Amino acid sequence: MKITPIVEILTITITCISTVACRRNDPSILIIGAGPAGIAAAARLLEKGFRNLTILEAESRIGGRIRSVKFGDAFVDLGAQWCHGEEDNAVYDLVKDLDVLKPSGTSKKFYHSSGERIDDELSHQLFDIMDSVYSANGNRLVSDDLTVGDYCVRNYNRTLYQKYAHDKRKRELALITIEYFHHRVLSYEGSFSWFEPAARNDYRDCAGNLMLNWNGLGYKTVLEVLMKKFPNNSRALPIDDKLFLNKEVTKIRWKRKSVTVVCADGSIYLADHVIFTPSVGVLKEKAFTLFEPSLPDVKNQAIGNIGFGAVMKVALLFSKRWWREETGFSFIWSENDKWSVLRDLPDDPSWLGRSWVTYLYAVETAENNPNVLFGWFTGNFIPLIEQLPEKDLVDGIDYVLKKFLSRSYQIIKPNKIIRSQWYSNPRFRGVYSFQTVRCRRGKGDTSANILAAPLTNVEENRPVVQFAGEATHPYYFSxxxxxxxxGYREADALINLYSKHA
Ligand SMILES: Cc1cc2nc3c(=O)[nH]c(=O)nc-3n(C[C@H](O)[C@H](O)[C@H](O)COP(=O)(O)OP(=O)(O)OC[C@H]3O[C@@H](n4cnc5c(N)ncnc54)[C@H](O)[C@@H]3O)c2cc1C
Structure with missing residues (x-):
């Protein structure tokens, strides 16, 4: 299917004729992106006997927003980390008999910026209040115009005033904990502020344990299972033969009989069908130049309405473990201490009077990796924090760990760090999608369904460009x-189409 630029004009005609002529038996299918959606589509098509496949991936690796890296004693995940649930969950179904998943939980230990540890009883109460407020925010009775932030601020504060009406110290501590609550919710929503996602939304949790980790093997395991490389490589699907890395697609011409796909390196591909899987972040930035002709207005509107922000993780490897059996630490800043950082770190970046270091809201341990901690950052400063020089990042994290924990622990600096840069990377431009209030205003279909609708060849009423990827799922987005x-959905659409012609 590939054509080199020099002989482009002549060969386009020849290849176009040959691909269209053999379409009935073996259509040429081109998948853009080798993240979980792209790999799932390829695996399903190969299993059903479709062989004329090409996968183009812009990065030098497969996996997309699954990125497991060997670090310390095990793999750490800079992207997806937990299998969220057990019932009606495609990830769980793929690996449930392989003994690779392990339950994990969130650490419930709060520390105050004065260095004081908040007692366990109050810490647990505050976590319970946050969890019950957040989990009720999708409630059917909530108005479509309300954001997660509107809902959480109102109900969190109301609960605190009732519960701690007669205990000023607890009430004041609980009130400043709302900032931590905000940061944590941003890690669930993937937005820059909790005033972006809609409180009432279509997201559904799968039943069962929502926090299953990969026990040090990394989330990449699910990709190996999809490709049938794990647990027994001898049954591997021939995906590697179909895969081309470092192939950034820059143009998709979709109005002719065959779709023409142009890459940044000048190579050109023709296909009967294209399955497009890059993120909404990529679409927001590039849809207008990527598609020729442009996407229909309704699709562009959906791309604009779907929310997409960022979360940042930093894995820290220490020469020795300085913490004990804890699984993590959560940080609550007082207003005074937030100002004192500006004095202590005068040259560090700040935004509206707040230093970047105050965006580090928790550190957590890593599975099967005794000397590794994960630092979590969320909020609108992420684009800048992702770009900080490594030394500044290490010094800032060290400052926070010492400020909060040095009364109880002998803190040392990490020897090595690795960070995520999902927002800065033009192949992603963020982490995962969420429904905004705008997504819910239209009376018709949801933005996810509009995004998922294929571009069709009008003469033949045939899908020519199909859309997969997390943001096109009506309720398991993100x-x-x-x-x-x-990925399965779009592969099955083609399998059904050709089974009718068989
Ligand atoms: C920090 C983080 C934490 C997460 N945590 C979890 C979690 O715990 N559990 C969970 O279930 N999910 C989690 N997610 C979400 C999950 O990773 C994504 O929903 C999922 O990986 C999306 O898969 P996808 O195939 O739709 O897109 P992607 O994984 O983004 O794959 C799309 C592919 O397209 C490629 N591409 C982009 N542009 C082009 C181009 N022009 N040409 C060719 N190729 C291109 C990209 O390089 C990428 O490989 C997390 C994500 C992040 C970033």
Whole structure:
């Protein structure tokens, strides 16, 4: 299917004729992106005997927003980390008999910026209040115009005033904990502020344990299972033969009989069908130049309405473990201490009077990796924090760890760090999608369904460009299991189309 630029004009005609002529038996299918949606689509098509496949991936690796890196004693995940649930979950279904998943939980230990540890009873109460407020925010009774932030601020504060009406110290501590609550919710939503996602939304949790980790093997395991490389490589699907890395697609011409796909390196591909899987972040930035002719207005509107922000993780490897059996630490800043950082770190970046270091809201341990901690950052400063020089990042994290924990622990600096840069990377431009209030205003279909609708060849009423990827899932958006289901969905659409012609 590939054509080199020099002989482009002549060969386009020849290849176009040959691909269209053999379409009935073996259509040429081109998948853009080798993340979970793209790999799932390829695996499903290969299993059903479709062989004329090409996968183009812009990065030098497969996996997309699954990125497991060997670091310390095990793999750490800079992207997707947990399998969220057990029932009706494509990830869980793929690996449930392989003994690779392990339950994990969130650490419930709060420390105050004065260095004081908040007692366990109050810490647990505050976590319970946050969890119950956040989990009720999708409630059917909530208005479509309300954001997650509107809902959480109102109900969190109301609960605190009732519960701690007669205990000023607890009430004041609980009130400043709302900033931590905000940061944590941003890691669930993937937005820059909790005043962006809609409180009432279509997201569904799968039943069962929502926090299953990969026990040090990394989320990449699910990709190996999809490709049938794990647990027994001898049955591997021939995906590697179909895959081309470092192939950034820059143009998709879709109005002719065959779709023409142009890459940044000048190579050109023709296909009967294209399955497009890159993120909404990529679409927001490039849809207008990528598609020729442009996408229909309704699709562009959906791309604009779907939310997409960022979360940042930093894995820290220490020469020795300085913490004990804890699974993590959560940080609560007082207003005074937030100002004192500006004095202590006068040259560090700040925004509206707040230093970047105050965006580090928790550190957590890593599975099967005794000397590794994960630092979590969320909020609108992420684009800048992702770009900080490594030394500044290490010094800032060290400052926070010492400020909060040095009364109880002998803190040392990490020897090595590795960070995520999902927002800065033009192949992603963020982490995962969410429904904004705008997504819910239209009376018709949801933005995810509009985004998922294929571009069709009008003469033949045939899908020519199909859309998969987490953001096209109507209720499992933002997850790997959602992304995999959308890859299966688009592959099945082609399998059904050709089974009718067989
Ligand atoms: C920090 C983080 C934490 C997460 N945590 C979890 C979690 O715990 N559990 C969970 O279920 N999900 C989690 N997710 C979400 C999950 O990773 C995504 O929903 C899922 O990976 C999306 O898969 P996808 O195939 O839709 O897209 P992607 O994984 O983004 O794959 C799309 C592919 O397209 C490629 N591409 C982009 N542009 C081009 C181009 N022009 N030409 C060719 N190729 C291109 C990209 O390089 C990429 O490989 C997390 C994500 C992040 C970033």
């Amino acid at each position: 997850t790997v299991h959602g992304a995999i289901e959308t």
